[in-house]
Amino acid sequence: MTTKDELQQVEEDLARLRAENQDLRNQVRDFGATDQVEISAVISQADEQEELITQLERRRDTLLQRLQQEGVT
Numbered sequence: 771m772t773t774k775d776e777l778q779q780v781e782e783d784l785a786r787l788r789a790e791n792q793d794l795r796n797q798v799r800d801f802g803a804t805d806q807v808e809i810s811a812v813i814s815q816a817d818e819q820e821e822l823i824t825q826l827e828r829r830r831d832t833l834l835q836r837l838q839q840e841g842v843t
Contacts, residue, residue, distance in 0.1 A: 773833055773836050773837055773840065773842070774837065774842060776833055777830065777833040777834065777837065780826055780829050780830045780833060781830065783826055784823060784826050784827065784830065787819055787822055787823050787826065788823060790819060791816055791819045791820060791823065794812055794815055794816040794819065795816055797812055798812050798813055798816070
């Protein structure tokens, strides 16, 4: 897999995770104050996804730097 291909995959993963994370956060707003255990679980899951997003953003930045060093844009 080339660096460019890997970058594209990371970008796709980021887009998917961001959409999923937004859906989870929207679910929390829709729950109201009815089920605190479920709300807590969804918030925890969204927080874990946020950490994955941060890791993928770091990976994307690394790949972009590698492409710049290779002279590929």
